[in-house]
Amino acid sequence: MNTGAYVIDVRDGRVGQVMGREGGYVQLRPPGGGREWDCPPEAVEPAPVAEELRARVRLVNREGRLP
Structure with a gap:
């Protein structure tokens, strides 16, 4: 998966954006x-x-609400 892509964690169905890889895992936000x-x-x-x-x-x- 490319950084910035939106993906689903199939373990629990959460949607996340790929932030990078660390220690063999994909980091999602x-x-x-x-x-x-x-x-x-x-x-x-x-x-x-x-x-x-x-x-x-x-x-x-969210960006529209920031000061």
Whole structure:
């Protein structure tokens, strides 16, 4: 997975944005920010288009609220 891509952690269904790789894991961050979590690469699947669009809207909305 490329950095910045939106994916699903199939273990629990959470959508995350790929932030990088560390120690054999993919580091994911929730759309719009928050605490990153580690996910094994075999548990990562590309997010469906609808989920990616929702994630991008959350990010734009969050940025619009910042001072």
